[in-house]
Amino acid sequence: MSNHSIQKSQAELAELFRAGLTTGVGRSVKHESADKHVSGEAVYVDDRLEFPNQLHVYARTSDRAHARITRIDTTPCYAIPGVAIAITSKDVPGQLDIGAVAPGDPLLADGLVEFVGQPVIAVGADTLENARKAAMAAIIEYEDLEPVLDVEEALRKKHFVLESHQHRIGDSQAKLDTAPRRLQGKLHIGGQEHFYLETQISSVMPTEDGGMIVYTSTQNATEVQKLVAEVLGVAMHKVVIDMRRMGGGFGGKETQAASPACLCAVIAHLTGRPTKMRLPRMEDMSMTGKRHPFYVEYDVGFDDNGLLHGIQIELAGNCGYSPDLSGSIVDRAMFHSDNAYFLGNATINGHRCKTNTASNTAYRGFGGPQGMVAIEQIMDHIARNLGKDPLEVRKTNYYGKTDRNITHYYQTVEHNLLDEMTADLEASCEYSKRREEIRAYNAKSPVLKKGLSMTPVKFGISFTASFLNQAGALVHIYTDGSIHLNHGGTEMGQGLNTKVAQVVAEVFQVDISRIQITATNTDKVPNTSPTAASSGTDLNGKAAQNAAETIKQRLVDFLVREHKVTPEDIEFRNGQVRIRDEFMSFDAVVQQAYFAQVSLSSTGFYRTPKIYYDRSKAAGRPFYYFAYGMACSEVIVDTLTGEYKMLRTDILHDVGASLNPAIDIGQVEGAFVQGMGWLTTEELVWNNKGKLMTSGPASYKIPAIADMPLDLRVKLVENRKNPEDTVFHSKAVGEPPFMLGIAVWCAIKDAVASLADYREQPDIDAPATPERVLWGVEQMRKLRSTAKAVASEAVEPA
Ligand code: MTE
Ligand code: QUE
Ligand code: MOS
Numbered sequence: 001m002s003n004h005s006i007q008k009s010q011a012e013l014a015e016l017f018r019a020g021l022t023t024g025v026g027r028s029v030k031h032e033s034a035d036k037h038v039s040g041e042a043v044y045v046d047d048r049l050e051f052p053n054q055l056h057v058y059a060r061t062s063d064r065a066h067a068r069i070t071r072i073d074t075t076p077c078y079a080i081p082g083v084a085i086a087i088t089s090k091d092v093p094g095q096l097d098i099g100a101v102a103p104g105d106p107l108l109a110d111g112l113v114e115f116v117g118q119p120v121i122a123v124g125a126d127t128l129e130n131a132r133k134a135a136m137a138a139i140i141e142y143e144d145l146e147p148v149l150d151v152e153e154a155l156r157k158k159h160f161v162l163e164s165h166q167h168r169i170g171d172s173q174a175k176l177d178t179a180p181r182r183l184q185g186k187l188h189i190g191g192q193e194h195f196y197l198e199t200q201i202s203s204v205m206p207t208e209d210g211g212m213i214v215y216t217s218t219q220n221a222t223e224v225q226k227l228v229a230e231v232l233g234v235a236m237h238k239v240v241i242d243m244r245r246m247g248g249g250f251g252g253k254e255t256q257a258a259s260p261a262c263l264c265a266v267i268a269h270l271t272g273r274p275t276k277m278r279l280p281r282m283e284d285m286s287m288t289g290k291r292h293p294f295y296v297e298y299d300v301g302f303d304d305n306g307l308l309h310g311i312q313i314e315l316a317g318n319c320g321y322s323p324d325l326s327g328s329i330v331d332r333a334m335f336h337s338d339n340a341y342f343l344g345n346a347t348i349n350g351h352r353c354k355t356n357t358a359s360n361t362a363y364r365g366f367g368g369p370q371g372m373v374a375i376e377q378i379m380d381h382i383a384r385n386l387g388k389d390p391l392e393v394r395k396t397n398y399y400g401k402t403d404r405n406i407t408h409y410y411q412t413v414e415h416n417l418l419d420e421m422t423a424d425l426e427a428s429c430e431y432s433k434r435r436e437e438i439r440a441y442n443a444k445s446p447v448l449k450k451g452l453s454m455t456p457v458k459f460g461i462s463f464t465a466s467f468l469n470q471a472g473a474l475v476h477i478y479t480d481g482s483i484h485l486n487h488g489g490t491e492m493g494q495g496l497n498t499k500v501a502q503v504v505a506e507v508f509q510v511d512i513s514r515i516q517i518t519a520t521n522t523d524k525v526p527n528t529s530p531t532a533a534s535s536g537t538d539l540n541g542k543a544a545q546n547a548a549e550t551i552k553q554r555l556v557d558f559l560v561r562e563h564k565v566t567p568e569d570i571e572f573r574n575g576q577v578r579i580r581d582e583f584m585s586f587d588a589v590v591q592q593a594y595f596a597q598v599s600l601s602s603t604g605f606y607r608t609p610k611i612y613y614d615r616s617k618a619a620g621r622p623f624y625y626f627a628y629g630m631a632c633s634e635v636i637v638d639t640l641t642g643e644y645k646m647l648r649t650d651i652l653h654d655v656g657a658s659l660n661p662a663i664d665i666g667q668v669e670g671a672f673v674q675g676m677g678w679l680t681t682e683e684l685v686w687n688n689k690g691k692l693m694t695s696g697p698a699s700y701k702i703p704a705i706a707d708m709p710l711d712l713r714v715k716l717v718e719n720r721k722n723p724e725d726t727v728f729h730s731k732a733v734g735e736p737p738f739m740l741g742i743a744v745w746c747a748i749k750d751a752v753a754s755l756a757d758y759r760e761q762p763d764i765d766a767p768a769t770p771e772r773v774l775w776g777v778e779q780m781r782k783l784r785s786t787a788k789a790v791a792s793e794a795v796e797p798a
Pocket of ligand 2: 100462
């Protein structure tokens with residue numbers, strides 16, 4: 001970097017200049033922490049050197065789903081050695097509620113418990129073991145109340161955490177009544193545990209003036225800052241959040257990282273000692289919320305081609321005991337209940353059902369996947385009713401390019417890639433040929449049945465709460481030419497820091513090795529939005545670009561003055577700067593600018609243009625653009641056991657002009673497998689007392705390497721810039737490919753439907769566990785034998 005020792009000649013500088021940059025945007029630069037992830041040197045909160053005198057915090061949680069607390073006695077806690085403090089809700093100095101958007105989440109239960117796993121008291125002790133022993137020694141007595149554990153019961157009783165909401169276009173009722181064909185159905189969709197490898201964790205150090213520095217694993221630094229300040233009853237400027245990286249978030253650390261941080265802060269405040277709280281896996285699984293399970297009812301009218309005439313969908317999200325983000329999550333389910341299809345005349349009702357379980361929260365797709373599973377089920381149902389290939393019915397209903405392109409929330413779908421991407425993938429995966437082969441195979445194979453399905457994804461990019469679509473960044477250039485970069489996003493493994501660094505490398509035209517990104521920190525970039533809605537790169541990349549361009553402009557202005565040239569004479573490239581026909585290294589330019597008293601530091605800011613949404617009218621343009629994907633999956637099902645194996649999946653996914661193809665393909669593969677796990681083996685089971693029985697990896701089955709499709713082929717759409725002015729015309733990638741997993745669920749149902757000549761839709765709820773698949777097999781066999789009996793009776797002579 002330094003060129004004090006070796007002065008390069010003009011010819012050498014010119015050659016470097018001409019060679020061009022290899023680590024800017026569009027390059028498969030490896031993840032900034034890849035080596036450290038592999039060697040184990042990446043520092044997570046639990047790896048930080050511990051503070052002297054630190055307390056470990058442990059929460060004793062409710063073992064009742066719904067009860068009044070009649071007595072709490074913490075005196076027995078103090079008999080355990082090493083115990084410093086045992087606190088209840090009464091000891092919280094500031095506000096007790098840590099609800100993210102609406103109140104409803106007390107930091108510690110206050111007279112009432114509403115789920116098994118709800119924190120009631122917290123203990124600080126010298127070791128985690130002592131804290132746990134002491135917490136278990138407390139006396140807590142309850143008077144049981146009737147719990148609501150079933151989403152259908154909650155829906156029937158209108159037991160909601162928030163009001164219901166409607167999206168409506170046209171006259172669905174009239175169209176249902178006049179449609180040539182009509183079907184009704186219902187479906188349960190399961191939840192999903194985040195299973196981030198690093199469980200929730202915070203470590204807090206009290207500082208002067210009543211301040212706190214909080215090291216925590218969160219997607220939402222500003223929210224934790226605000227809630228820590230509120231529970232302490234101090235201003236936000238007393239609290240600093242430092243977040244270097246998460247060991248996975250997947251939405252589970254958007255709101256639910258706050259509770260350990262706040263418990264640590266309260267105990268640090270009351271004792272004056274540093275604190276740390278890390279949830280053991282079983283506690284993490286029972287205390288924190290998951291993806292919302294949904295119950296869906298539909299009524300659909302269509303014609304003989306399968307074209308939709310009218311549709312009504314009831315989407316009932318199981319929110320758990322409190323609102324958390326369920327308002328926006330059920331909204332996003334409603335926004336995506338069209339997926340890729342023009343609904344025309346539609347009424348979509350979204351309900352936020354309250355049950356006595358942990359408060360369900362953000363999870364990759366944020367309700368979108370549940371809405372999309374519903375409409376994909378409907379597409380399959382229509383196809384079985386008509387005896388058509390489901391892909392034909394899907395294509396018939398795709399949004400048009402110039403007409404049939406208004407969504408049920410009145411946004412026009414522009415630049416849709418559905419037709420081209422479907423045609424491309426259909427050809428490259430040889431859909432028709434394999435469809436024929438599979439039909440032939442199934443006709444000859446009595447036990448093993450193959451299934452095939454090709455499903456699209458259209459996912460809206462932007463927070464639907466429009467104000468969240470903003471970001472900030474901070475860039476410094478030091479006098480040696482090295483660059484320090486901060487932005488408001490958080491790194492959870494998705495490669496955000498790498499992409500944002502590539503953007504800054506591109507602007508300055510310097511190698512990425514010059515750029516250091518450090519922890520996300522609320523005193524560097526304030527008022528951050530959560531890193532969520534897949535918009536981390538879109539927002540923070542643009543903010544960092546803005547900061548870097550501000551500094552670059554100052555450098556250009558300086559060179560213009562100094563060298564008496566015009567801005568057009570100046571070009572930055574590969575660590576060099578050309579000033580008309582003279583070359584200077586970037587370092588030398590920076591040094592000269594410093595001596596000329598030019599500021600080498602800048603903030604940057606970005607807000608997404610064009611979007612607006614009026615929720616009271618349920619109309620607007622909530623999404624800046626859509627990301628598209630297509631997946632084709634082939635499975636084989638054993639109809640004697642219900643077990644299955646993924647044989648092959650082909651994926652074509654749209655990321656606009658990719659900022660980093662290697663990272664993007666990693667995101668597509670990871671998201672697809674996570675989506676597949678949700679819809680196949682990941683089943684959450686509660687007992688009739690509301691206790692989560694699947695609270696560890698022994699009983700909750702996430703996909704492992706052996707569950708991968710035997711043949712997985714992932715391609716990104718080539719030569720398709722995002723037509724909107726996003727960061728270097730890229731598209732968000734974090735969530736959209738999750739919903740490619742729907743192809744696997746539909747392929748399993750396709751294999752089972754073969755048992756009834758593809759004319760019946762098996763009732764296989766999600767997840768399609770082997771048990772459910774077996775029930776679907778039995779259902780198909782029963783339907784066929786009744787049909788045969790009826791047919792043979794009909795031909796029997798009287
Ligand atoms: N990838 C990894 N490795 N780990 C994660 O936790 N979270 C996903 C996705 N990809 C996640 C991930 C979710 S839910 C979102 S919203 C996006 O990353 C957030 O990051 P981005 O906006 O920077 O893509
Ligand atoms: C997608 C998301 C989020 C969202 C909307 C989306 C999200 C999120 C919020 C949200 C909404 C209102 C608030 C708030 C957050 O909305 O992650 O603090 O007041 O947190 O379409 O991912
Ligand atoms: Mo992702 S669910 O928006 O954190």
